[in-house]
Amino acid sequence: MTSSSPFPLIVWSDASGEHTARWRSEAGVPPPRRVVIADDRISADAAYRQACEGTALLWRGDFQNARQLLQAMSRRIDRKPRKQSASPLDAFNAHRQAQAQRARTLGMLLITLEADYSIALRRAPDVKAACEEAYGQADVDAGESASSVVSLRELLGLIGAHEWRKKGVEIAALGARIHPHYGVFSPVRGEYVELVARAPLPAGTLAFDIGAGTGVLAAVLARRGVERVIATDTDARALACARENIARLGLDGQVELLEADLFPPGRAPLIVCNPPWLPARPASLIERAVYDPESRMLRGFLDGLAAHLEPGGQGWLILSDLAEHLGLRSRDALLAMIDAAGLRVIAKDDVRPVHPKATDPSDPLYRARAAELTSLWRLGMK
Template structure:
């Protein structure tokens, strides 16, 4: 919970009919941000009369603009602000393009996150033409403990989109039944790694560890193909809740266990499967952790601990994109050197080209690398003494 010392008056102040959506002067409010940003010291009320040019000037001065007015106008303001931000210059290399794109995305996040809205104790949004936000917020945050919650509008929109995915479910190739992803858990819309896992034939009766389970999709595919049991782990509580709920929905709850843990559960398994974050860069927020792994720490520790988690005759299944190599973030041969350092041998490897939309989008700043991206499934065993 955060205390708002003041709510500043503004030339673009709220209309009388919508001012109730702003926290009262000096009221306490709960602040939510995926980036762990501190709560605003003050909120500046604005409404539909605010132009995008004026908004950009004010957020660049460090203001947090508390929007009260029309919901669709608020969304249009976010779009207009985004279009006014500088675009990365043409890069001379994939690495330069990657760095420029990350800086641009960070600037966009810092700018758009200063357009905020307030919700009441039931997480209702008091803007005209606003959708029902209560369910989406309860799913992510649980019950409110204060009368007012303040959140960046951009984040709230992401939560609403995730709630819709969770409601209708997602079809995944090779999975019987729908997957229902939660907000903040990596959405498995890329199917290349799932298809590679489906090529593994020796599954029946195996005891499995799934490291960094996310939605649990890899666990569920293996269980539906005859694996005896899965013990899954994830460092994010939202992934733990998501995978547990999906296991129950799919009728796999009796053979699936999940715990919030760092890497391996206790004991050993016949199969240890992992689809780790593939970009060795620092994550900038909680959601980033599914993709970004600073200095490859997660991947290194997985490889270092794999042998001790394998039962006699067991194997590790590592799914990894080579995008980091194509971007120049890892040198060629780095992964093979890590296998050797950790006493692991590659029994076999199978690869497939990336099929996601960005791999085909020539306008994407990273198209030069993404168009050549491949995902590989490595079958790993400890080197015999």
């Protein structure tokens, strides 16, 4: 059911009649068709069974009990035995399918947000700041018609992102923190930042950073002494996030943020790009930083690089080889893309990832993660 509002509507009934509210889903999930009221009396088994059957539970009990119920439902998902996969690619596909099913099931526990983003439940936290960062300013003038319904799982994600934004991520190469916004990939994989921090600069006059994200790589280049850095992105959240981080670091005079699809106008002696590493379709906004359908951004960067490099300049491609270990893209295919773009490999710097999943044998993608290398490919024109 929809209206002239930009929001889809969710519909449910209780003893007082039929109700509607705005439906919020950052992942673009449609509103559930079957909605029942649930409270502290429901058991975890009953809630899990209904969620698996596609029935959403609109919570009317204690907020902290809802969190505990969500955890209990999650444990029931984790108890399911995992089938052994014949190949890394089969393991990846099964893993993504399981992730999608998990998100669907856990997304069935719903919370109502009032027009001002408050929650009218016992022991509910103040989530107004977290919601405003993700959804924008509350539409308090609209009254009850601006109330909305969101999955508790998404709401907890908003709260976590708000805490990350406040705390920030320590970046050794900057000696400072980068503060990621909701929906902008956090630079927790610090090894790729270190590669940019230590690779020899071909010039110190100008650099393009393609896909600015939080602004971390633009900031590292500026701190390394590059006189002017132009960082581009197509996502408004990323540009706002990068702008805030660059200002906090006092680098406004060196770094320019520009909304552009890949390259800004002109040429530069150094062009840096850290595209999504896996050629697959993202299932949510945040996954766009991880999954690059048909390697579109990677191909776009390589195909346009020669036209934007100054003579003798270098393109720095930061890329994990996880896709190769998963069977999603071969090394020969990557080298063929580089060659077809009129480019040559000058050098390649590698580093092993240090994230916990690389050493966790229980992770379904452990074999691929354990073999993974992150590389900075230094490319030049033929």
